[in-house]
Amino acid sequence: MSARTVDDLRLDDAPLALASGLLDGRTAIVSGGGSGIGKAAAWVLARLGARVAICGRNPERLEAVQSAFDARGWPILAHPCDIRDEAGIERLLDAVAARFGLPDILINNAGGQFAQGASQIAPKGWRAVIETNLTGCWLMMQAVARRWIDGGRGGVIVNVTAANGRGMPGIAHSAAARAGVENVTRTAAVEWAPHGIRINCLAPGLVDSGGLSVYPEAARAAFARANPQRATGDPWDIAQIIAFLASDTTRFLTGTTITADGGGALWGDLWTIERPVYFSDSFQKAEIHVA
Ligand SMILES: CCCCCCCCCCC/C=C/C(=O)SCCNC(=O)CCNC(=O)[C@H](O)C(C)(C)COP(=O)(O)OP(=O)(O)OC[C@H]1O[C@@H](n2cnc3c(N)ncnc32)[C@H](O)[C@@H]1OP(=O)(O)O
Numbered sequence: 001m002s003a004r005t006v007d008d009l010r011l012d013d014a015p016l017a018l019a020s021g022l023l024d025g026r027t028a029i030v031s032g033g034g035s036g037i038g039k040a041a042a043w044v045l046a047r048l049g050a051r052v053a054i055c056g057r058n059p060e061r062l063e064a065v066q067s068a069f070d071a072r073g074w075p076i077l078a079h080p081c082d083i084r085d086e087a088g089i090e091r092l093l094d095a096v097a098a099r100f101g102l103p104d105i106l107i108n109n110a111g112g113q114f115a116q117g118a119s120q121i122a123p124k125g126w127r128a129v130i131e132t133n134l135t136g137c138w139l140m141m142q143a144v145a146r147r148w149i150d151g152g153r154g155g156v157i158v159n160v161t162a163a164n165g166r167g168m169p170g171i172a173h174s175a176a177a178r179a180g181v182e183n184v185t186r187t188a189a190v191e192w193a194p195h196g197i198r199i200n201c202l203a204p205g206l207v208d209s210g211g212l213s214v215y216p217e218a219a220r221a222a223f224a225r226a227n228p229q230r231a232t233g234d235p236w237d238i239a240q241i242i243a244f245l246a247s248d249t250t251r252f253l254t255g256t257t258i259t260a261d262g263g264g265a266l267w268g269d270l271w272t273i274e275r276p277v278y279f280s281d282s283f284q285k286a287e288i289h290v291a
């Protein structure tokens with residue numbers, strides 16, 4: 001896919017890296033499956049043979065994906081759910097169980113944040129982002145893992161985080177939440193290994209998924225400078241790594257984070273908010289006053 005739209009026909013035609021039929025008979029839940037990376041992941045998983053359940057807050061987005069799947073004859077359950085609502089998560093899992101049985105795969109992809117300087121973030125905004133990206137992700141993984149453990153069987157979890165190794169200027173709340181998810185992933189990977197549960201994270205850099213439209217124009221124009229490839233990522237490529245992590249191909253991999261950021265962890269410059277003048281090329285060192 002050279003253009004970065006998450007367009008249905010492009011998702012049909014984009015080449016698959018994994019073997020067709022690899023996920024035959026598996027059921028996967030994809031949170032945030034109505035848009036962007038989650039939608040691309042739902043497509044990859046279905047093209048590999050999985051039955052897919054998608055959730056998100058906005059029913060219209062889910063229904064559009066459901067219609068596309070129905071038109072292709074792919075089994076799908078679209079169930080609105082806010083991942084911050086534990087009772088809602090139980091209803092989602094009950095609906096999946098009634099339609100497909102216990103899931104085999106959880107793709108914890110739902111998330112997001114708003115860009116704001118760290119000193120400006122209001123307590124309510126901080127809590128909203130932590131609740132979404134840390135607590136929501138945790139509630140999903142715990143609820144699914146409990147059902148696997150109670151059912152005496154294992155499963156695979158893929159948590160979509162964000163490349164945060166050098167911090168994430170302009171989205172401090174999300175940086176904290178994603179680091180928390182990566183650590184609880186390492187922890188749960190050990191605790192739940194005896195139950196046959198594998199769990200890994202995929203940390204994307206900037207991916208042109210449509211989700212980036214929430215950022216200011218000036219920030220978006222600079223996003224391709226965030227890595228040495230000087231490019232934003234493609235949702236299809238991210239979706240294929242998700243499927244790779246969800247498949248038995250990676251059965252010896254657990255508790256790790258794969259970063260897919262075009263090398264941004266090594267070099268690049270990313271500000272999701274306007275960069276302070278202190279960091280501009282024209283700023284004179286002599287202007288720095290150290291108390
Ligand atoms: C050099 C380092 C290199 C590192 C490279 C790192 C590269 C990775 C970069 C990662 C970039 C990430 C991209 C993406 O994630 S794309 C996907 C984007 N999609 C979204 O973000 C959409 C989802 N977001 C949301 O739904 C919301 O932002 C939210 C998470 C907050 C949840 O919404 P909710 O409906 O619960 O919350 P509210 O809207 O009611 O708001 C609650 C309070 O939050 C504050 N708030 C919300 N929006 C803003 C805003 N735009 N500006 C400031 N504050 C905001 C506010 O306090 C709200 O309360 P009030 O409304 O009462 O004021």
Ligand SMILES: NC(=O)C1=CN([C@@H]2O[C@H](COP(=O)(O)OP(=O)(O)OC[C@H]3O[C@@H](n4cnc5c(N)ncnc54)[C@H](OP(=O)(O)O)[C@@H]3O)[C@@H](O)[C@H]2O)C=CC1
Binds near residue numbers: 032
């Ligand atoms: N695109 C990028 O550059 C990067 C993205 N990411 C992360 O990747 C994931 C996918 O993002 P992307 O596809 O790009 O953007 P999108 O905004 O398209 O996807 C976010 C999805 O999460 C869902 N979602 C958000 N909050 C909730 C909630 N409380 N409960 C249930 N669903 C929710 C949204 O659906 P709805 O609004 O209907 O609830 C939406 O489908 C997110 O976690 C994002 O933060 C990380 C790094 C970079």
